[in-house]
Amino acid sequence: MGTIITDLREKFRNGDVVIQLIYINVAIFVVTALVGIILKLFGLGEYASFSFLALPASVGRFLMQPWSVITYMFMHAGVWHILFNMLCLYWFGEIFLMFFSSKHLRGLYLLGGIVGGALFMLCYNVFPYFLPALESSVVVGASASILAIIIAVAYREPNYRVQLFLVGNVSLKYLALFVVVVDLMFITSSNAGGHIAHLGGALAGLLFAVLLNKGIDLTRWINKILDFFFRLFRYHTWHRKPKMQVHYYDSVRRESDFEYNQRKKKKDEEIDRILDKLKKSGYGSLSSEEKKRLFDASKK
Incomplete structure (x- = not known):
């Protein structure tokens, strides 16, 4: 068991931000289920539903649990719910990282969820039409965050083609349009809150x-x-570790804070230059x- 946990921990540390988000979502799902x-x-x-982690439509209930605007996007209603969302996050998250940075993805995941949740409550x-269900309605899931990622990359590379089961190659712009239209058509369905949150995530993206x-x-x-x-x-974490002094007597000089900051600044400027080139001329340039x-930077 210890080996499995160690292996998972190493895969989490070495994985990109998409893998890390998937691990976090799955871990939360498993723990809350158990x-x-x-x-x-x-x-x-009555406590097993973890309703205090779901985002309520009621403003009064939300003020009692404001953290839910973040936690709801890591909660899922069932196995099929999380399976579909994590597959989409993996497929489109990796495409996203081809054109944007890992920080953009993690930031947009949260931004899409926040905007999606805000539109749901609004x-x-x-x-x-929604007032009779106001007090009882909640929303959970990463769908709004994932829609933000899909729409962002579809806007950036509209003609990028993806292979869909039983459909074939489809341009991202058509896939994004289809998803948005479907959500608009179902905003008065039994899962109205979810579809509204999707649209909020799409708007954020x-x-x-x-x-x-x-x-x-x-x-x-x-x-x-x-x-x-x-x-x-x-x-x-560093201060909890036992303090141990190690003395080196070789000729290697330690890098000063100033030198480290200068080196990091140059590296960041180089990444910004590459991203600017990517935005202007595309990945092929x-x-x-x-x-x-760019790939190495996306893994940090």
Whole structure:
């Protein structure tokens, strides 16, 4: 068992951001499912739904659990729900990373979920059609986040073709259009909340791609927050380790903080230059070295 956990941990660390997001979603699904079974066995079935992690349509309920605007996009209603979402995240996430950075993907995943959740709450509180179900309606799933990723890459590379089962090769622009039209047609269905959230995610993906072409990165603020917490976590993890002094008596000189920052700045500037070239001229215009640097950067 220990070997399996160690192996999974290594795959998580070495995987790209798409793999890491899939691992997080699956881990949360498995843990909540197991805890839910235990709660039911002890007669606590009313807590097994984990409703405090789902995003409610009611503003009053949301104010009691504001964290749900984040947690809902990592929750799923069943095996088929998470299986379909994770397959889509893998397929389209890897395509996304061919044209955008890993930070863009993680930021857009959250942004798409937030905008999708906000549109869900807005519609349920504004349109009279949804008012009878306002207090009882919740939404879960990564679909809004995934739609944001699909729409963003479809806008960036509309003629990129994907192979679909029983359909054949389809351009991303037609696939994106089909998904949006289907969601519009079903916004009064039994899963209205899910379809509305999808449309919110699609809107976030479109705005991200359009504004990024103008030099405005909508995911920047999200990534700054994430980087802050990652640095904080690494700091506390490092300070928990036993302190050990190692003295080197060779001629190798340690790199100063200034030198490290300068080297990192040059590397970031080079990646920005490659991304600008990618946006202007397409993936085919990059040299082999530029493609390698972009791929290496996307894994960090």
